[in-house]
Structures are given as C-alpha cells and as structure tokens.
Amino acid sequence: MHDVLLKITDLHVSYGKKAILRGASFDVRNGECLTLLGANGSGKSTSMNAICGFVKPVSGSISLNGTELAGKGPHTIFKQGVAQVSQARDLFPDLSVEDNLRLGAMQRGKGKAAQVLADIYDRFPRLAERRRQATRTLSGGEQQMVAIGRALMSSPLILLLDEPSGGLSPQFCEEIATIMDQLKSEGVTMLMVEQNLNLAFRAADRFIVLRDGQVVDGGDVAAMAGDHDAIVRNIYL
Numbered sequence: 147m148h149d150v151l152l153k154i155t156d157l158h159v160s161y162g163k164k165a166i167l168r169g170a171s172f173d174v175r176n177g178e179c180l181t182l183l184g185a186n187g188s189g190k191s192t193s194m195n196a197i198c199g200f201v202k203p204v205s206g207s208i209s210l211n212g213t214e215l216a217g218k219g220p221h222t223i224f225k226q227g228v229a230q231v232s233q234a235r236d237l238f239p240d241l242s243v244e245d246n247l248r249l250g251a252m253q254r255g256k257g258k259a260a261q262v263l264a265d266i267y268d269r270f271p272r273l274a275e276r277r278r279q280a281t282r283t284l285s286g287g288e289q290q291m292v293a294i295g296r297a298l299m300s301s302p303l304i305l306l307l308d309e310p311s312g313g314l315s316p317q318f319c320e321e322i323a324t325i326m327d328q329l330k331s332e333g334v335t336m337l338m339v340e341q342n343l344n345l346a347f348r349a350a351d352r353f354i355v356l357r358d359g360q361v362v363d364g365g366d367v368a369a370m371a372g373d374h375d376a377i378v379r380n381i382y383l
C-alpha cells in the first residue's frame with residue numbers, strides 16, 4: 147500500500163480562457179482526512195470536480211495509487227474508487243432512503259451490496275428507521291446522511307466531501323463531525339472542502355490553503371494546537 151493515495155501534481159484547470167487552477171499540487175495520504183481551505187472562488191470545488199472527472203484538466207496529473215485519472219470520465223474514476231458525496235439536493239427525492247442508498251452500490255454484486263447496506267444502517271440507525279420513507283420527507287441533515295451513505299455504498303478508496311456541513315444546524319454539524327471521526331477510525335481516506343472552520347479543523351488531520359488556484363499554505367492540524375488565527379488570516383488575505 148502506498149503512503150500517498152492521491153497525488154495531484156501541477157494541475158491546471160480553465161473554464162474557457164479563465165485559468166482557475168494554476169499549478170496546484172498536493173497529496174492525500176492513506177487513511178487521513180485532508181481539508182481544502184480557501185476564499186470563495188479560490189478553486190476548491192474545481193479541484194474536487196477535476197478529481198471526479200466532471201471537469202477535464204488542461205494539464206497536470208491526478209494519480210490514485212499510481213493510476214492516472216486525469217482526462218478520464220466520471221464513471222471510470224468512480225469505478226477506480228473515488229466517490230463524491232453529492233449535495234443532498236442530488237438525491238432522488240421521491241425514492242425511498244433505501245433505494246437512494248442502493249443506487250450507490252452500482253458495481254457490487256447482490257450479496258456484497260446487502261452486506262454494505264447492513265453496515266450503513268449500523269452506522270446510521272436514523273436511516274435504518276426511515277428506510278422506507280421518501281427521501282424528500284427527511285430533514286436536511288438526514289438527507290446529508292443519505293448522501294454520505296450512498297457514497298459509502300461503493301466502498302470507495304477515497305471519499306470526497308464538498309461542504310458536508312452546508313446549511314445544517316450546529317447539532318447536525320456535530321453529528322456529521324462524529325460520523326467523520328468514525329469513518330477516520332475505520333481508515334476511510336477523505337478529502338473535504340469545508341467553510342465551517344470548526345468542523346474543518348475538528349475532522350481534518352491536515353489542511354491546505356488554495357489561493358488563486360495554487361496551494362499557498364498547509365500543515366498538520368494537531369501541530370497548530372488550536373491556534374487557527376494565522377491560518378484564517380492566510381485564507382482571506
């Protein structure tokens with residue numbers, strides 16, 4: 147097993163003539179949670195979308211366990227083991243919780259999917275209780291759990307989370323943080339974009355700061371000993 151699971155090297159992404167990522171390089175190590183920080187428009191979501199194949203890079207490398215992903219399509223990248231937690235709004239609102247979860251299994255055989263589904267219900271008892279309910283009738287936080295559960299159904303090598311706390315109450319942010327702690331203790335590798343700095347620093351092992359499409363700062367969260375002010379200043383410079 148490589149120490150580095152995902153290696154991004156000199157990544158350039160443009161929308162039309164507008165360069166958004168301008169030589170971004172960073173690694174995600176096996177089993178860690180890395181958080182991408184940066185001001186609005188610095189290229190965080192673009193980085194996630196390039197890794198998932200929704201946006202094609204102009205140049206640079208995205209390597210997963212030594213396999214090149216840059217230029218491949220979203221379906222191929224998903225099959226290689228990269229699962230993005232969709233926003234809750236991307237769920238199928240009229241389908242039941244269970245049907246939404248099952249859609250995440252795609253590649254799995256029937257027996258394996260049933261086992262993974264059982265594991266997800268163990269992890270999210272709240273979803274088990276609501277398995278037959280139409281997803282639109284769930285609260286925002288519960289829908290976010292379905293989105294995380296659906297991504298986990300493919301047993302990914304790396305889970306990408308774009309704003310997992312988006313619009314949730316403090317109580318649900320806490321629940322999401324607990325879920326992420328649990329995933330980390332199980333060795334799930336995660337890459338996260340999160341504007342809620344409390345959640346970002348609580349869940350992450352390491353952080354990087356993007357500015358104008360380049361990585362300008364980064365380090366271990368634990369080494370900061372709770373002193374986040376300097377990082378915050380660096381984000382919003």
Ligand SMILES: Nc1ncnc2c1ncn2[C@@H]1O[C@H](COP(=O)(O)OP(=O)(O)OP(=O)(O)O)[C@@H](O)[C@H]1O
Pocket residue numbers: 161166184185186187188189190191192193
């Ligand atoms: N599909 C697109 N077409 C054209 N420009 C885009 C597209 N998607 C994003 N952009 C632009 O690219 C820049 C970076 O956007 P991106 O969403 O990556 O930033 P971000 O760091 O995630 O910001 P935020 O914190 O506001 O979500 C922005 O200026 C945005 O307007």
